[in-house]
Every structure is written in structure tokens, then in C-alpha cells.
Amino acid sequence: MEDFEQLRRAIREHDRRYYVEAAPTISDREYDALLERLRALEAEHPDQVTADSPTQRVGGEPITGFRTVDHARRMYSIDNSYDEEELTRWAQRCFEAIDPELLRINERLAELDDRESQLKGKRDAESKASREALVSERAALLQDRLNCLSVAASEGYPLPGGYVAEPKVDGVAASLRYERGALVQGLTRGDGYRGDDITHNLRTLRSVPLVLEGDAPEIFEVRGEVYMPREEFDRVNREQVAAGVEPFVNPRNATAGTLKQLDPKNVEGRGLRLVVHGAGERSDDLVLTSHVELVNAAASYGLVTSPLSRPCDTIKEVVEYVDWFEKEKASLPYNVDGVVVTVNRFDLQERLGYTSKFPRWRLAYKYATEQAATELLDIEWQMGKTGKLTPRAKMAPVFVAETTVQHATLHNVGELRRKDVRIGDTVIIEKAGEIIPQVVRVLDPERADRGQPVELPTVCPSCGAALVMEYDQRRQNDLAQWSKRVEREKQLAAKQSREPEPIPEPPPLTELDESGRYCPNPACPAQLKERLWHFASRGQMDVDGLGEKVIEQLLAADLVGGYGDLYRLHTKREALLALERMGEKKADNLLAGIEASKTRGLTRVLAALGIRHVGSTASRILAEQYGSIDALTAASIAELESFQIDGAESGIGPEIARSLYEYLHSDLGQAILADLRAEGVELTEEQPAPAATEGPLVGRTLVVTGTLERHSRNEAHDLIAKAGGKAASSVSAATDYLVAGEKAGSKLDKAQKLGVTVLSEEAFEQLLGLSKLAADERR
Numbered sequence: 001m002e003d004f005e006q007l008r009r010a011i012r013e014h015d016r017r018y019y020v021e022a023a024p025t026i027s028d029r030e031y032d033a034l035l036e037r038l039r040a041l042e043a044e045h046p047d048q049v050t051a052d053s054p055t056q057r058v059g060g061e062p063i064t065g066f067r068t069v070d071h072a073r074r075m076y077s078i079d080n081s082y083d084e085e086e087l088t089r090w091a092q093r094c095f096e097a098i099d100p101e102l103l104r105i106n107e108r109l110a111e112l113d114d115r116e117s118q119l120k121g122k123r124d125a126e127s128k129a130s131r132e133a134l135v136s137e138r139a140a141l142l143q144d145r146l147n148c149l150s151v152a153a154s155e156g157y158p159l160p161g162g163y164v165a166e167p168k169v170d171g172v173a174a175s176l177r178y179e180r181g182a183l184v185q186g187l188t189r190g191d192g193y194r195g196d197d198i199t200h201n202l203r204t205l206r207s208v209p210l211v212l213e214g215d216a217p218e219i220f221e222v223r224g225e226v227y228m229p230r231e232e233f234d235r236v237n238r239e240q241v242a243a244g245v246e247p248f249v250n251p252r253n254a255t256a257g258t259l260k261q262l263d264p265k266n267v268e269g270r271g272l273r274l275v276v277h278g279a280g281e282r283s284d285d286l287v288l289t290s291h292v293e294l295v296n297a298a299a300s301y302g303l304v305t306s307p308l309s310r311p312c313d314t315i316k317e318v319v320e321y322v323d324w325f326e327k328e329k330a331s332l333p334y335n336v337d338g339v340v341v342t343v344n345r346f347d348l349q350e351r352l353g354y355t356s357k358f359p360r361w362r363l364a365y366k367y368a369t370e371q372a373a374t375e376l377l378d379i380e381w382q383m384g385k386t387g388k389l390t391p392r393a394k395m396a397p398v399f400v401a402e403t404t405v406q407h408a409t410l411h412n413v414g415e416l417r418r419k420d421v422r423i424g425d426t427v428i429i430e431k432a433g434e435i436i437p438q439v440v441r442v443l444d445p446e447r448a449d450r451g452q453p454v455e456l457p458t459v460c461p462s463c464g465a466a467l468v469m470e471y472d473q474r475r476q477n478d479l480a481q482w483s484k485r486v487e488r489e490k491q492l493a494a495k496q497s498r499e500p501e502p503i504p505e506p507p508p509l510t511e512l513d514e515s516g517r518y519c520p521n522p523a524c525p526a527q528l529k530e531r532l533w534h535f536a537s538r539g540q541m542d543v544d545g546l547g548e549k550v551i552e553q554l555l556a557a558d559l560v561g562g563y564g565d566l567y568r569l570h571t572k573r574e575a576l577l578a579l580e581r582m583g584e585k586k587a588d589n590l591l592a593g594i595e596a597s598k599t600r601g602l603t604r605v606l607a608a609l610g611i612r613h614v615g616s617t618a619s620r621i622l623a624e625q626y627g628s629i630d631a632l633t634a635a636s637i638a639e640l641e642s643f644q645i646d647g648a649e650s651g652i653g654p655e656i657a658r659s660l661y662e663y664l665h666s667d668l669g670q671a672i673l674a675d676l677r678a679e680g681v682e683l684t685e686e687q688p689a690p691a692a693t694e695g696p697l698v699g700r701t702l703v704v705t706g707t708l709e710r711h712s713r714n715e716a717h718d719l720i721a722k723a724g725g726k727a728a729s730s731v732s733a734a735t736d737y738l739v740a741g742e743k744a745g746s747k748l749d750k751a752q753k754l755g756v757t758v759l760s761e762e763a764f765e766q767l768l769g770l771s772k773l774a775a776d777e778r779r
């Protein structure tokens with residue numbers, strides 16, 4: 001029984017990491033195997049199955065910081081299948097529950113069973129005759145049933161209305177509620193019954209219309225997938241790394257991590273999209289009879305649906321689609337992990353119903369993630385600009401998921417030890433949603449002639465400084481709280497004059513809990529190279545002509561030892577010209593690039609310094625708010641931590657605040673900033689006019705045209721700004737809405753040509769939540 005509870009606890013812990021923290025520590029395949037084991041155990045002990053078992057409900061508890069809201073209709077997960085046979089068996093079950101001929105036969109068979117039990121024990125002639133008739137009718141019926149099923153199988157279990165096959169976009173499920181056409185609420189799936197209110201974040205998605213086009217119904221709750229295209233994922237991860245934050249494992253986790261941001265500003269630039277694939281509550285004025293009609297209706301209201309959705313008459317057509325799509329999916333700009341198959345007609349869906357966790361009328365076909373086996377040749381340690389040394393597996397080249405790979409990340413020492421990879425091992429690597437391949441496991445950990453565990457560096461390979469270990473935050477908290485808990489129990493026991501209850505101490509931190517090894521030496525050459533490169537790159541100081549190679553040359557020739565030296569390079573023109581392949585023109589270009597970077601402003605400087613946890617978003621918010629490095633330095637740590645903009649949390653968490661504060665008040669940080677100031681680098685930022693950071697129009701651009709009845713043009717622009725939106729003067733592809741009054745002219749034509757949503761004055765007011773007010777005034 002111990003095993004049972006342990007398994008459940010482990011799965012819940014993985015659920016939390018996956019759904020709540022968006023940072024899973026095992027692969028999906030490993031997770032699915034755990035769940036399967038629990039399912040098998042529960043099948044053996046059905047009395048042990050509880051309603052909150054992970055086999056009975058979808059994962060995910062509420063995220064702190066968000067309001068939890070009941071779903072109007074429950075959000076289910078989808079059962080998985082991994083081969084065509086499973087898919088076909090599912091179609092057969094659907095067919096048997098729906099086909100009128102089979103239903104008639106089954107009903108009659110049940111009747112015959114009843115009659116037979118009535119006749120039991122009766123020996124009179126009439127009963128005997130009845131029994132004989134019954135037996136022969138049953139034989140005939142069973143034969144009919146067989147014939148019926150074999151015809152159905154050969155036809156591919158055709159259903160009236162058919163099936164629909166659609167890409168299973170690998171993202172995060174969301175439910176969006178529209179009332180009278182206006183978006184009023186957006187929720188995550190949560191545990192299926194209650195989700196987190198992420199309305200403010202969903203509003204920033206361009207593919208989420210704030211107002212539906214056309215004649216929208218009273219209530220329309222759509223369900224869809226929020227996802228991050230691969231290109232955006234790469235960019236976001238580059239920014240994470242630049243900010244010294246752990247990169248996301250795959251686009252799905254990046255999406256989940258983004259949606260749980262408290263500040264919608266942090267969501268806006270992440271390129272999330274929504275594709276609609278279902279519905280929750282609908283009012284009766286929306287008459288729909290099938291999934292295809294539902295998807296078409298959603299599209300007609302301006303929602304995005306999948307262009308690759310395909311109606312299929314039979315499961316055979318579905319299988320063809322699955323095969324075709326397996327090759328096709330690589331060319332899509334986003335990740336797809338399978339195909340979702342849905343019974344099209346709503347009345348049939350209703351008849352099929354639900355299990356405790358899944359609809360019976362829908363099934364996911366999951367493509368196998370591509371894995372490959374290869375030999376582990378070496379573990380390399382890569383230096384980052386914050387001094388973190390990251391282990392990377394170097395492997396014999398192997399072809400997997402369309403590319404040849406020879407490196408896989410191992411993230412940190414903890415993971416290296418948990419997976420216990422050793423040089424010479426055959427390792428299984430996987431490329432699922434991830435762009436960077438992962439080491440899944442060692443193929444044969446029992447092999448007798450394995451090498452020794454990988455030796456860990458204790459000093460920096462570049463400068464020789466003793467490395468500093470960091471450990472998993474949760475484990476540290478557990479340990480820290482233990483002594484407090486013991487203390488509390490002692491006091492309580494003393495008060496009640498009894499012996500204190502023993503509280504078991506959590507196991508001490510080991511290599512397994514390590515999250516990073518750092519070189520603490522600020523002058524470390526390996527770090528210096530990474531830092532200078534970061535400093536000069538595009539999102540930061542954007543220094544033309546200063547690439548990786550040039551930085552290496554400058555360091556080798558001892559021409560720079562820090563950021564300030566870059567700005568003094570012009571005094572060393574001769575030495576610069578002496579570098580290999582550095583002509584007059586190139587040198588002038590480099591010096592001009594360095595000079596030009598002086599006026600980038602405080603936002604860029606902060607981001608460029610590579611302060612741990614301080615990325616470009618935090619830098620922008622802080623620079624704009626404080627305006628100068630002096631003001632920022634004068635801020636207390638408490639002020640930074642509880643940093644607020646217009647009552648909304650800014651997303652400057654305690655980690656960022658602490659790290660920045662420490663930097664600004666360290667000797668090193670002060671020396672660097674003084675040096676930059678002396679060289680004339682601007683350390684101020686213009687403070688923009690305060691724009692609302694919350695409101696229904698955050699991230700939207702609107703154009704007002706024609707004469708409005710109840711608002712002047714200026715008033716309308718004010719309303720837009722107050723609601724967090726931007727008012728522009730001309731219509732372009734970047735326009736989200738055109739508010740058109742009387743005598744709207746060329747702008748209206750242009751908007752229609754570009755497919756921009758056009759709002760009447762009333763719809764505009766509704767969008768701003770003013771409609772009731774306006775209606776009252778009119779009365």
C-alpha cells in the first residue's frame with residue numbers, strides 16, 4: 001500500500017511542477033509510464049481509488065496570485081492513443097453505441113436474455129418450444145451482429161455526420177467567455193472544475209478578439225489552445241538566458257510560464273496565439289448541431305480556428321490524415337504532438353457521454369516522440385555570463401527528428417547525477433517539443449563495465465576560483481522551515497507541559513539537489529568574454545562591429561578587461577590596427593559603433609550589465625519608473641520588492657529586486673557604473689507619459705474615424721488610452737479595431753480590405769464596459 005500512496009504523491013508532485021510551475025523535471029513519456037503504473041495498481045485495488053486520484057482528474061492546482069473561478073461547464077482532458085489499432089478500436093466502440101442496426105440487435109439480445117431467465121426451471125411443452133425459438137433467434141442475431149460489425153470494420157466504422165480530425169497543438173488549454181460579443185473572462189483549465197482567471201493576460205493576445213464580429217450570441221464560451229510558435233520560443237529563451245534565468249524546456253512550458261505572469265506587460269511581447277477547438281457554455285440563440293458547425297461559427301465571429309481541420313467519413317480516412325500529417329507537421333511554425341479526433345454530431349456526442357476524466361466522443365492520437373540511442377563521449381562545461389557552469393553532453397553524432405545532433409543539455413549537476421550518465425554509456429536522447437535535445441536516460445544502467453560517475457569540477461576551468469554551489473529553492477525552503485517547525489513544536493510542548501513530538505528532519509542537500517555551480521570571480525576571463533558579448537549584442541547596447549571573434553581578439557591582446565575599456569579603445573587605435581584582419585575601415589566602424597552605443601539609455605545599460613534575473617522587461621520597467629541610475633540606487637530593497645505601477649504588480653519579484661539591489665550596492669557594480677558614467681555613457685531614461693497598463697485594450701491599436709454620436713474624437717482617444725490601448729491615426733495591418741462613426745470614408749474601406757474588425761460606437765462602448773452607462777443616459 002505504501003507504494004500506492006508514494007506513486008500518487010510522486011505524480012501529484014510532477015503535476016504541480018508541470019502545470020503550476022511550468023518546469024517539469026521528467027519527460028512526458030516517463031510521466032505517462034508512472035500514470036500507467038498507478039492505473040494498473042488501482043485496477044487491482046478498485047476500493048483504493050479516490051475521486052482526487054491523478055487517474056480520475058486532470059492535474060493542476062490553482063496558481064497563487066490568480067483568482068480561481070468555477071467553469072460554467074467542466075473542462076475535460078482527452079484520452080490518448082499511440083497506434084492506429086487503438087484508434088480503430090475506439091471508433092468501433094463509438095459505432096457500436098450509435099449504429100441503429102447494432103443497437104436494435106443488442107436490445108433484442110437483452111430482451112432474449114430476460115425471457116430466458118423467466119423460462120428458467122419451467123418444464124412444460126410451451127416453455128420448451130419458446131426456449132428453442134429463443135435459442136435459434138439468438139444464434140441468428142449473433143450472426144447478424146457479426147456480419148454488421150465486419151461490414152462496418154471493412155467500411156471503417158462510418159458514422160452519420162462523420163469524424164473530424166484536427167492537429168493537436170501543443171500548448172495550454174484556455175476557456176474564453178464572450179457575453180453579447182464582448183470578451184468577459186478567460187480561464188485556464190485548472191483541475192477541470194475550476195480554473196485561474198487569466199483574462200488580463202489573454203486580452204494581450206492579438207488572436208483573441210475582444211469583441212466578436214457579426215451578430216454574436218448572448219453567451220459563447222470557446223475553448224482553445226494557447227501556444228507559442230517555435231520562433232518566438234527561441235527568442236524568448238534567448239532573452240531568458242540573457243537575463244540569467246533558466247530557459248524553458250519547450251514551447252508548451254514557455255506558454256504555461258507566460259500565462260502565469262501577473263503583469264500582462266510580460267505576456268504582450270511573447271507572441272502567444274490562440275486556436276479555437278471547442279466550446280463550453282452556449283446560449284440557445286446559437287443553434288449548432290455539430291463540431292464542424294461550431295468551428296465555422298467561431299471562425300465567422302473572427303476567432304482563429306485550425307485551417308488543417310479535416311472532416312472524415314470513416315476512421316480509415318482519419319488514419320490516412322494521421323499518416324499524412326506526421327510528415328506535414330514539421331513544416332508548421334508551431335509544435336503539434338498529435339491529432340485530435342472528434343465525433344462530429346452533437347447528438348451523438350451526447351449519447352456517448354464522458355468517463356470521469358475524458359469525453360468518450362474524442363480521442364487524441366499521439367505521435368511517438370523521436371528518440372535515438374548514441375554514445376556519450378564527454379561532458380563539457382559551458383561558462384555563462386553570470387558565471388554559471390552548465391554541463392553539456394557531447395555525443396557521437398546521431399540523426400533524430402530531421403537533424404543530426406551531437407550535443408544535449410543536462411541543465412545542472414542535479415540532473416547529471418539523477419540521470420547518472422557516465423562517459424562511454426549508451427544514452428537515449430529525445431527531441432520532442434524541445435529544440436535542444438534532452439538526455440532521457442542511460443540505456444543500460446546495470447551494465448558491468450560502466451565508467452566512473454562523472455567527475456565534477458570544483459574550481460573554475462578558466463580562472464581557478466573555487467566554485468560556489470546553489471541548490472533547489474524548494475528543498476532549501478523545506479530545510480529552513482524544519483528548524484522553525486521544531487522550534488515552534490518545542491514552545492508549544494513547553495506550554496502544554498509535554499514532550500515535543502519529533503519532526504523528522506528533511507534529508508540534507510546533496511549533489512542531487514544542485515541547481516547550479518558558479519564561478520564567483522568577477523574578473524574571470526571566461527565570464528568576461530560572455531559578458532562583453534552579451535553587453536554588445538542587439539537587445540542590449542547593440543554595438544556594431546563587436547562580435548564574438550573581435551571580443552576574443554580584444555581579450556587575447558589585453559586591450560579590454562571590462563565594459564569601460566570598450567569606451568577607451570579609441571585611445572589605442574594603433575594596437576587595435578595591429579590585430580589580425582583589422583583594417584582601417586573595420587577599426588573605424590568598430591569605434592563608431594562603440595561611440596554610438598553611449599546614448600542607448602538606462603534601459604539598455606541595465607539589461608546589458610548581465611545582472612542575474614534582471615532581463616530587458618524588468619530593466620525597461622525600472623528605468624522608466626526611476627528615470628536615472630541615481631534614483632534607482634537610492635531606492636531601498638523593500639521599495640524595489642514591492643514595486644507597483646498604478647496599483648498593478650509590476651512583475652519585479654523579490655529575486656529580481658534582491659539581485660539588482662545587491663549589484664547596485666556592491667563595490668564591483670558601483671565601480672562599473674562610475675566607469676561607464678565617466679566615459680559618457682548615458683545612465684538616464686526618459687519617463688514616458690503614464691499609460692494604463694491594465695484595461696480591456698492593453699496591447700491593442702485602435703483608429704477612430706467618422707463622427708461619433710456621444711464622444712468627440714479627443715474623448716474617444718482618451719478613453720482608449722485609459723483602457724490601456726493605443727490610438728493611431730491611420731489604418732494598417734497593425735490596427736486591431738476601427739471605430740467607425742457617421743460618414744466614415746476611406747479608412748473604413750481600407751479597414752475592410754485589410755480585414756480589420758470594424759466597431760460601431762455602441763460596440764466600442766461595450767468593449768470599454770460603458771454600454772450600460774450609455775444606455776442609461778439615453779433613457
Ligand SMILES: NC(=O)c1ccc[n+]([C@@H]2O[C@H](COP(=O)([O-])OP(=O)(O)OC[C@H]3O[C@@H](n4cnc5c(N)ncnc54)[C@H](O)[C@@H]3O)[C@@H](O)[C@H]2O)c1
Binds near residue numbers: 018
Ligand atoms: N512531464 C511531466 O512531469 C508531466 C506532468 C503532467 C503531465 N504531463 C503530460 O501532460 C499530458 C497530459 O496533459 P493534458 O491532460 O493536458 O492532456 P493532453 O495535453 O495530452 O491533451 C488534452 C489537451 O489537448 C489540447 N488540444 C490541442 N489541440 C486540440 C484540438 N484540436 N482539439 C481538442 N483539444 C486540443 C486541449 O487543450 C486539451 O486540454 C501528458 O502527455 C503528460 O505526459 C507531463
Ligand SMILES: [Zn+2]
Binds near residue numbers: 464526527
Ligand atoms: Zn572563473
